[in-house]
Structure formats: C-alpha cells, structure tokens
Amino acid sequence: MLCGPNKQIASGVLKDDNGILLIDTEDIINRWEKYMNKLYEDNGRGPMPVIGTESGPNILKEQVEFVIKCLKNVKAAGPDGIATNMLKLYGDTVCLYLLNAVYKSGKLPTDFLHSNIITLPKVNKAMDCDKFRTFYSR
Structure with missing residues (x-):
C-alpha cells in the first residue's frame, strides 16, 4: 500500500497484446521490449544509411x-x-x-545503443504498457 486503503498497486504483473496476464519476469521484459520498439518505431525514413564506408568533410x-x-x-x-x-x-x-x-x-559507442527505462504507473493497478509513463535512466 502506498498511502491509504485505495492506493494499492499491482507490481510485477503486466498484460500482453491479447490481455493475458504475464507474471514471469522474462515475459514482462519481453513485453516491454516489444512495446518500446513499437512505440519508437520509425518507418518514415527508410533504411538507415551505412556509415564508415563513405567519407566527407569534418563536422565544423x-x-x-x-x-x-x-x-x-x-x-x-x-x-x-x-x-x-x-x-x-x-x-x-x-x-x-x-x-x-x-x-x-x-x-557509435556502445553506450549510445542501450538505455535503461524506468516505468511509473499513470493509474492505480496499471497492467497495460500504455498505462505507464516511461523515463530514461542511466
């Protein structure tokens, strides 16, 4: 309980795309990864250019x-x-x-390719990824 009888939160439980409860830690991590990849998906630019094989002027x-x-x-x-x-x-x-x-x-430095994300529920008993706020952490 957080503060008072109506402030209970469900921790360690998340629903998948079909509404099935996920309890296993690995399943929850996989669900968050899938959700975040979809959330930040960028289909508008096409394939990423390959760098390292081309040269150009230095950044000024x-x-x-x-x-x-x-x-x-x-x-x-x-x-x-x-x-x-x-x-x-x-x-x-x-x-x-x-x-x-x-x-x-x-x-790119490997640190640029990874991030840690903290999730905080927007509502009590949040069990869907979109009911959480996501914050980047170090």
Missing part, C-alpha cells in the same frame, strides 16, 4: 557551437550527467572531437 566547430547555443538554459542533466550549462561553457571543443571521432570511425 561552428555547427557544434550553433547547436549548443540553441540548447535551453537551466535544464537538468541527462543520462550522461552533463547539464546544458556545462556544455555551453566547455562543450564545443569536447563535442567536436567526439562527434568527428564517431563520424570518421563509423562506429
């Missing part, structure tokens, strides 16, 4: 400065722990180096 310092300048002030740090204020003070040189290194190698 002015481009990085422009993007950093457009960031909103006083925002909380993201999963990387870097606040926008820090990027605005020191980020242009570091970001430029990292972006060009990724661009030249054609390989």
